[in-house]
Amino acid sequence: MKKYILLFLGIALAAAVTIADAATMVPPGNRNAVQPDIPGASSRRTQATNTTFQAKYRKVYALLQNDAELRGKIRKVAAAYGIDPMHIVGAIVGEHTYNVDAYDRLQT
Numbered sequence: 617m618k619k620y621i622l623l624f625l626g627i628a629l630a631a632a633v634t635i636a637d638a639a640t641m642v643p644p645g646n647r648n649a650v651q652p653d654i655p656g657a658s659s660r661r662t663q664a665t666n667t668t669f670q671a672k673y674r675k676v677y678a679l680l681q682n683d684a685e686l687r688g689k690i691r692k693v694a695a696a697y698g699i700d701p702m703h704i705v706g707a708i709v710g711e712h713t714y715n716v717d718a719y720d721r722l723q724t
Contacts, residue, residue: 658714669713676712680705 654669662669680687690708694701 654714673709673713676709679712680708 662672690701690704694704
């Protein structure tokens with residue numbers, strides 16, 4: 617009976633890994649032929665705060681570069697989800713460059 621339980625668990629685990637692996641397959645490369653336009657709300661917010669997208673990018677880049685604790689948290693979460701930490705970094709950079717600013721919460 618114990619052998620059957622182990623066999624069943626092994627098959628179930630193999631099936632789960634196969635399904636999870638298949639669900640994460642993404643073809644390489646950019647899906648857009650050209651870079652999409654920046655949304656108007658992002659442009660207006662950036663102008664209203666007297667900054668530029670380049671300045672916001674440099675600010676979030678410096679934050680990631682100088683905050684070892686944040687980088688550790690990113691690595692920990694990436695490991696928990698089995699993804700490359702660069703995917704989280706890309707999302708943070710994109711959001712803080714084109715949407716909220718990395719320091720918006722500090723300014724409120």
